Amino acid sequence: xxxxxxxxxxxxxxxxxxxxxxxxxxxxxxxxxxxxxxxxxxxxxxxxxxxxxxxxxxxxxxxxxxxxxxxxxxxxxxxxxxxxxxxxxxxxxxxxxxxxxxxxxxxxxxxxxxxxxxxxxxxxxxxxxxxxxxxxxxxxxxxxxxxxxxxxxxxxxxxxxxxxxxxxxxxxxxxxxxxxxxxxxxxxxxxxxxxxxxxxxxxxxxxxxxxxxxxxxxxxxxxxxxxxxxxxxxxxxxxxxxxxxxxxxxxxxxxxxxxxxxxxxxxxxxxxxxxxxxxxxxxxxxxxxxxxxxxxxxxxxxxxxxxxxxxxxxxxxxxxxxxxxxxx
Amino acid sequence: xxxxxxxxxxxxxxxxxxxxxxxxxxxxxxxxxxxxxxxxxxxxxxxxxxxxxxxxxxxxxxxxxxxxxxxxxxxxxxxxxxxxxxxxxxxxxxxxxxxxxxxxxxxxxxxxxxxxxxxxxxxxxxxxxxxxxxxxxxxxxxxxxxxxxxxxxxxxxxxxxxxxxxxxxxxxxxxxxxxxxxxxxxxxxxxxxxxxxxxxxxxxxxxxxxxxxxxxxxxxxxxxxxxxxxxxxxxxxxxxxxxxxxxxxxxxxx
Numbered sequence: 001x002x003x004x005x006x007x008x009x010x011x012x013x014x015x016x017x018x019x020x021x022x023x024x025x026x027x028x029x030x031x032x033x034x035x036x037x038x039x040x041x042x043x044x045x046x047x048x049x050x051x052x053x054x055x056x057x058x059x060x061x062x063x064x065x066x067x068x069x070x071x072x073x074x075x076x077x078x079x080x081x082x083x084x085x086x087x088x089x090x091x092x093x094x095x096x097x098x099x100x101x102x103x104x105x106x107x108x109x110x111x112x113x114x115x116x117x118x119x120x121x122x123x124x125x126x127x128x129x130x131x132x133x134x135x136x137x138x139x140x141x142x143x144x145x146x147x148x149x150x151x152x153x154x155x156x157x158x159x160x161x162x163x164x165x166x167x168x169x170x171x172x173x174x175x176x177x178x179x180x181x182x183x184x185x186x187x188x189x190x191x192x193x194x195x196x197x198x199x200x201x202x203x204x205x206x207x208x209x210x211x212x213x214x215x216x217x218x219x220x221x222x223x224x225x226x227x228x229x230x231x232x233x234x235x236x237x238x239x240x241x242x243x244x245x246x247x248x249x250x251x252x253x254x255x256x257x258x259x260x261x262x263x264x265x266x267x268x269x270x271x272x273x274x275x276x277x278x279x280x281x282x283x284x285x286x287x288x289x290x291x292x293x294x295x296x297x298x299x300x301x302x303x304x305x306x307x308x309x310x311x312x313x314x315x316x317x318x319x320x321x322x323x324x325x326x327x328x
Numbered sequence: 329x330x331x332x333x334x335x336x337x338x339x340x341x342x343x344x345x346x347x348x349x350x351x352x353x354x355x356x357x358x359x360x361x362x363x364x365x366x367x368x369x370x371x372x373x374x375x376x377x378x379x380x381x382x383x384x385x386x387x388x389x390x391x392x393x394x395x396x397x398x399x400x401x402x403x404x405x406x407x408x409x410x411x412x413x414x415x416x417x418x419x420x421x422x423x424x425x426x427x428x429x430x431x432x433x434x435x436x437x438x439x440x441x442x443x444x445x446x447x448x449x450x451x452x453x454x455x456x457x458x459x460x461x462x463x464x465x466x467x468x469x470x471x472x473x474x475x476x477x478x479x480x481x482x483x484x485x486x487x488x489x490x491x492x493x494x495x496x497x498x499x500x501x502x503x504x505x506x507x508x509x510x511x512x513x514x515x516x517x518x519x520x521x522x523x524x525x526x527x528x529x530x531x532x533x534x535x536x537x538x539x540x541x542x543x544x545x546x547x548x549x550x551x552x553x554x555x556x557x558x559x560x561x562x563x564x565x566x567x568x569x570x571x572x573x574x575x576x577x578x579x580x581x582x
Contacts, residue, residue: 045444067444069475077433077467084437087422088445089369092437108464111427112434116416 018130018187018217018306025185026160030123031059033167034093038064041171045085047071047094049078055095055125056183075100079108079120086118091171097131098124098139098180102146113176114152120176123167127156127180128216128267128296129309135300144272146178147245153198154244156180156216156267159189162242165196173198180216180267189220199243201251207235210327211259213252215241215274218265218294218315225320232321234328236263241274249281256282261327262291265320270295292323329383330551330577332403332410333563334570339404339412342547342560344384346487346519347454350543351388353524354452354483363393366419370449373422373438377431377455378485379413385421386410394420429462431455432482436468439477439538450479450532458490460499466509469538473510476536481528482511485518487545491561506540518543551577 026032038044038060046060050073061068071077075096082092094101101109101124113120124142131137146154153173157163163182170177194202204219205226214222219240226236239255241248256262256278266274270293282289296313310316329348333339354374355361361371376385383403390397395409395418402408409418413426423434435453442449459465472480486502488495503513514530516523524543531539548554551573554563565573 045441069440071467071471072474074467074471076429076464077436077471080430080433080464080468081437081440081471083423084434084439085441085444086437087373087434088438088441090441090444107427108430108433111424112430116424 018182020185020187023187023189025187027185028056028059028183029160029164029186030167030181030183031056033164035059035063037168037171038067041091043090044171045069045090045092047078047082047092049073049075049096049100051096051125054097054183055123055181057093057095057123060093075105076108079105080112082120083112083116083118086120091119091121093121093123095123095125095181097137098127098142099137102139102142106145109146109152109176109178110149114149117151117175119174121170122176122178123181124178125181125183129301129313129315130267130306132304132306132309134303138301140269140296140301141272142180143244143266143268143274147272147277151175152245153177155242156244157182157196157242158217158219158240160186161188161190161192161194162196166242169196169198182217187220189223196242199246199248201239201241201248201255203237204240205236205238207237209234210236210261210263210324211255212236212238212263212265212324213241213255213274213278214238214265215244216267218267221317221320222265224317225324228317228321229324232325234325236324244274244277247277247281252278252281253285253287256287256289259289262289263294263323263327264291265294267315268295269298271298292327294320294323329387330570330574332383332386332400334567335401336404337566338562338564339383340380341383341563342489342554342557343378343381343487344387345549345551345554346545346547347381347384347485348387349519349521349549350454350483350485350524350545351384353521353528355388355392357525358528359452360449361392363420366394370447372449373435373451375422375431375435375438375451375453376414376425377423377453377459378428379425381454382410382412382414385414389418389420392420428456428459429464431459432465433468433471435480435482436472436475436477439472439480440475443479450481452481452483454483454485457484457486457488457495457499457502460484460502461497469506469509469511472538477538478534478536481531481539481541483541483543485543485545487547489547489561493559493561503540503542506542510537511540512537513540513542515542515544518545519549550581552580
């Protein structure tokens with residue numbers, strides 16, 4: 001058991017993930033919070049499809065071994081078993097990688113999960129471009145796929161502070177939920193008084209020149225970029241939308257109308273995700289604004305380090321700072 | 329069932345007639361339930377994985393007291409609570425069953441959940457031979473043995489047909505496959521009530537192994553004209569023919 005027990009530093013299994021240099025971090029905020037929550041709420045069960053170590057759920061397993069199940073490399077089974085458990089009154093937290101739950105188990109998430117209003121809470125590791133193993137492991141269209149499913153709540157937390165709150169919040173959100181999950185040493189980016197609210201956008205920074213709309217950890221990058229741009233004399237606001245569905249259209253409209261130019265940033269393709277949602281929302285209201293989209297092209301991406309890939313595909317910090325300056 | 333299909337002019341009547349004995353054996357000899365309290369937590373769960381067998385399910389639920397028999401003629405009609413495929417918003421229906429290969433895995437999850445609660449309730453899951461072509465069924469078969477779901481009984485309706493006609497994929501030997509996956513198995517004539525009741529009674533052992541009953545059934549059982557149809561997956565006939573088929577059923581079965 002000792003060999004297999006969760007220990008610090010062992011969850012960052014492959015490749016370098018997001019840049020944590022100079023940042024305060026928390027280790028495995030998802031799994032540690034779930035372990036605590038599991039003590040408070042005996043109806044919580046944990047499942048994984050052979051991604052326990054790599055999804056940070058092992059602290060829950062160690063705290064509640066009789067309520068933890070590893071179904072093996074079988075994502076369809078993961079969702080079915082979770083839905084069945086939910087039908088007996090459990091709240092089933094499931095983990096695997098975003099690519100596998102979305103591409104392989106889509107029908108099961110839609111029908112056994114969302115349509116059945118089953119309390120299946122999917123914490124999907126390494127969403128977007130967050131894995132150096134290439135296209136097989138990069139869930140660059142997961143938001144696009146999942147937002148196509150009715151009655152599915154979708155959340156893309158920014159940092160450890162928000163992720164911990166989301167772990168607790170989803171227990172009381174009825175039905176199936178998909179959470180893009182940050183694992184390992186997760187940066188603490190948001191202020192201590194930040195409060196996640198389902199379906200509510202949050203203004204993280206005020207600046208009058210450029211309006212940035214962002215989700216997930218790209219909101220942290222937006223804050224870093226806005227700070228750097230400020231030194232160059234450009235002030236940007238940052239509106240963070242951690243809930244992708246239900247989408248806070250009103251806040252996006254009100255925010256967009258304050259600026260001449262917008263930047264939309266996401267760890268996802270610029271097709272089908274946040275940028276598409278923003279364009280749809282604004283167009284439906286007759287609002288047309290020049291917009292720079294920071295995100296991924298409609299392509300499959302190569303293997304490599306996170307730093308290399310982000311620079312190559314134009315989602316790194318220097319590119320973000322340039323975009324803010326250009327957008328003024 | 330014949331009257332239900334007649335209202336719509338079509339339906340999955342061959343499968344319905346084929347599985348009717350099985351559902352009767354489950355609901356009136358094995359399953360513990362309270363139709364006045366469909367969400368009773370100690371109820372045994374019946375999971376119908378083949379949602380298109382709804383025609384037989386609705387007839388059974390009416391017989392068991394979940395729904396009023398007067399509602400049955402609305403089968404498949406616009407706005408009906410009894411669509412051609414089952415949805416879990418109808419009292420007595422535990423899962424959305426239309427997308428095949430979804431039932432057994434959910435039954436496994438239910439069996440695990442009941443055991444976590446210390447409940448004596450069991451899960452009985454019907455699935456079809458066609459669903460053995462879905463990989464998800466075998467994922468679930470492995471999981472149920474791994475998690476020692478001895479409170480789970482799967483009844484596998486081997487009627488030999490699927491949407492395109494006779495099953496052509498090599499799914500046999502079904503019972504041996506489940507045995508190799510770690511299940512207790514039995515094989516019965518699924519249109520023989522005595523064999524079904526006996527097999528269900530033998531599958532109550534709590535020996536840490538899930539149970540599979542492989543049922544050989546005849547599509548359209550009881551109505552020779554449907555039994556002889558080569559393409560029995562979906563039956564569409566006009567009113568005059570339904571009269572003849574109903575007469576046949578009454579003649580054959582008294």
